[in-house]
Amino acid sequence: MVFVLDRHKKPLMPCTPKRARLLLARGRAVVHRVKPFVIRLRDRCAQDSVLQESVLKIDPGSRITGMTVVRGEQTPEGEVHHALFFSEVQHRGESVHRGKQTQRNARRRRRSANLRHRAPRFDNRVVPKGWLPPSVCSRVGNILTWTRRYGRWVPISRIEVERVRFDNQLLENPEIQGVEYQQGERAGWEVRAYLLLKYEYRCTYCGKTDGPFEIDHIRPRSRGGSNRISNLALTCHICNTAKGNQTAHEFGHPEVEATARRPLKDAASVNAARFALVEALRRFGVPVGTWTGGRTRWNRARFGIEKTHAKDALCVGEIAGVKLGRLKTLRIKATGRGEHCRTNWTAEGFPRGYKMRQKQVRGFKTGDVVRAEVSGPLKTAGIHRGRVAVRASGSFRVGKVDGINARYCVLVQRADGYEYEWA
Numbered sequence: 001m002v003f004v005l006d007r008h009k010k011p012l013m014p015c016t017p018k019r020a021r022l023l024l025a026r027g028r029a030v031v032h033r034v035k036p037f038v039i040r041l042r043d044r045c046a047q048d049s050v051l052q053e054s055v056l057k058i059d060p061g062s063r064i065t066g067m068t069v070v071r072g073e074q075t076p077e078g079e080v081h082h083a084l085f086f087s088e089v090q091h092r093g094e095s096v097h098r099g100k101q102t103q104r105n106a107r108r109r110r111r112s113a114n115l116r117h118r119a120p121r122f123d124n125r126v127v128p129k130g131w132l133p134p135s136v137c138s139r140v141g142n143i144l145t146w147t148r149r150y151g152r153w154v155p156i157s158r159i160e161v162e163r164v165r166f167d168n169q170l171l172e173n174p175e176i177q178g179v180e181y182q183q184g185e186r187a188g189w190e191v192r193a194y195l196l197l198k199y200e201y202r203c204t205y206c207g208k209t210d211g212p213f214e215i216d217h218i219r220p221r222s223r224g225g226s227n228r229i230s231n232l233a234l235t236c237h238i239c240n241t242a243k244g245n246q247t248a249h250e251f252g253h254p255e256v257e258a259t260a261r262r263p264l265k266d267a268a269s270v271n272a273a274r275f276a277l278v279e280a281l282r283r284f285g286v287p288v289g290t291w292t293g294g295r296t297r298w299n300r301a302r303f304g305i306e307k308t309h310a311k312d313a314l315c316v317g318e319i320a321g322v323k324l325g326r327l328k329t330l331r332i333k334a335t336g337r338g339e340h341c342r343t344n345w346t347a348e349g350f351p352r353g354y355k356m357r358q359k360q361v362r363g364f365k366t367g368d369v370v371r372a373e374v375s376g377p378l379k380t381a382g383i384h385r386g387r388v389a390v391r392a393s394g395s396f397r398v399g400k401v402d403g404i405n406a407r408y409c410v411l412v413q414r415a416d417g418y419e420y421e422w423a
């Protein structure tokens with residue numbers, strides 16, 4: 001779908017690419033932005049238009065976050081969500097982490113190279129409240145950036161986010177009775193999400209990592225074992241069958257029985273970044289609904305949807321059904337906006353050469369999307385389009401082609417910290 005703005009840049013409902021082409025051809029609209037494609041109508045105001053309910057749905061992940069925009073429709077069975085736009089944001093937590101490592105190496109060298117007296121420092125390492133590690137902070141920042149952007153292009157009336165992978169409280173207090181998840185259809189999904197994380201997607205007994213996994217009672221039901229979460233383990237089918245009516249101890253795994261009662265200890269830290277995210281999302285001023293990963297999996301299985309990050313996001317929330325449509329997924333890769341550090345370092349932490357001071361060269365900077373039409377008897381002759389990497393000499397790399405002169409380049413879109421690709 002194509003995002004549509006009114007003449008005052010206020011968001012309207014997205015339209016099909018075909019309709020966008022017609023609007024552009026008739027001169028009723030202009031191109032506002034290339035990727036993702038946004039057009040602006042010249043003769044329409046948001047006040048005079050009918051806007052439907054649009055929901056932004058988020059499935060945060062450590063490497064990739066699914067972000068899907070849907071149109072909600074009320075039916076007698078409940079709310080049905082029609083997908084309008086699928087996207088996946090690829091985070092750069094790893095590269096932030098590597099950058100911090102490089103910074104550390106450089107500092108270490110400076111400390112040992114310069115042995116003048118420094119006053120001892122001991123109590124200046126206070127972590128402010130709400131602090132997140134830089135790599136996690138960057139992930140939360142990416143999601144907030146895209147929430148803000150979608151908010152500019154679609155009239156978002158609600159945000160649905162998967163806040164936790166499983167409902168902690170529900171699992172820790174299995175005595176709570178009468179809750180629908182306790183005996184209901186959803187119970188298994190919540191338990192499974194918890195166990196997958198606790199046993200790191202691995203058979204507790206043989207360590208096999210490829211599923212499908214089954215849920216095993218460490219002390220069997222028939223021998224007085226309970227259904228409590230602490231008595232459950234993740235196993236492959238072979239081990240589960242072989243174990244049969246034995247306890248884990250009898251099966252030759254006393255360590256499993258010893259550790260079984262230990263709760264998932266990093267459950268809180270797994271969820272910390274997501275809680276910070278939800279808090280930040282609330283500041284956008286639209287209602288934020290939260291959901292659990294176990295229930296997302298349940299929805300996905302119920303509707304028979306394949307697993308991708310964008311479609312996982314679609315399955316977040318209390319819904320009666322989903323309509324996929326024939327939409328592609330926009331892969332959004334966080335690239336950052338260059339570095340503060342101007343020195344190149346060797347692996348040992350010694351300086352080796354310097355980067356350019358200025359970012360712009362002849363009006364372009366690294367990361368801009370350009371179109372270059374090279375004519376004449378040159379090796380690079382042809383039409384090239386893509387991200388540009390600038391050099392002070394004016395000889396740029398466009399996409400994968402090196403040595404294109406700046407004078408052939410025409411700007412398509414300014415660098416905005418992300419790279420885009422349709423999948």
Ligand SMILES: [Zn+2]
Nearest residue numbers: 203206236239
């Ligand atoms: Zn096994």
